[in-house]
Amino acid sequence: MNEIIKLSIQEDNLSSHILHTKDEILKPQTQDYSIPPRFDITKIVILPVNPSKFYTYWFIKEDLKKQLENKTLRIKLFVENQEVLDMPVSNTDGELYLYYHAPFKEVFCILCYIENGECVEIAKSNIFIAPSDIISQDKEEVWYNKAKKETTTKPSIYKDEDFIKYGFYTTKKHLNQTPTSK
Structure with a gap:
């Protein structure tokens, strides 16, 4: 394609119907962006797979990771604002599947650690209504x-x-x- 443009522009470098020189047209218009190796944020996300299975993943900021080095992190699953699961996880970025049957229920999770018998919340996930477990027989x-x-x-x-x-x-x-x- 560039060859065709070069040939068409070689005839006249600038005329009434050409607004740019051939060097301006052939100059690359894109910039290179580098994707960071990790995002420096603290966040937890939960997604429904089906009414009984939920996928969750989390990121922890580097400076917060250093503060949490000697603490055991936990993911707590909540259904209708009631805690139903409590799982220990490593204090690095991660992902896991949570299993709890909760069709048509409001579901979310938190990333936390226990200190002096109290749950200290680090991040709270999005909230969603779990999908149906009923097959529709509508016509x-x-x-x-x-x-x-x-x-x-x-x-x-x-x-x-x-x-x-x-x-x-x-x-x-x-x-x-x-x-x-x-």
Whole structure:
């Protein structure tokens, strides 16, 4: 591509329809950015994998790591503001999976350490509602178009016989059940 530009510009270095010289056009327009080996922040994030499995990862600032050298860090999982799991972790950046069945429940975690019998919070994660553990037997699927900010419905790809085949019942009692939140 640069060869074509060079050939077209060689005829006249500047004319009424060319606003730049060939050297200006062929000059690289990008800058090199280096990605730091680590981000100097303290943060914990939790993401749902399914209603029973959550992925969490955390970063700790270098100066804070030095302060926490002789302390055992812990990750505490909270469901509906109640502590349900308490796991010791190393005081370096890390990641792990947490297992607790909490469909339709508000979930978050904290990174902390215990000092004098008290939990000292270092960082708190994002909060989310855990996904459903119920397979919908609706006859239509609801799709949301984020660009147009509208919903549409499409016929479900599942048939009643699929639910029977895989052990789900399709009686009127089960078809009318809907999941409850919180």
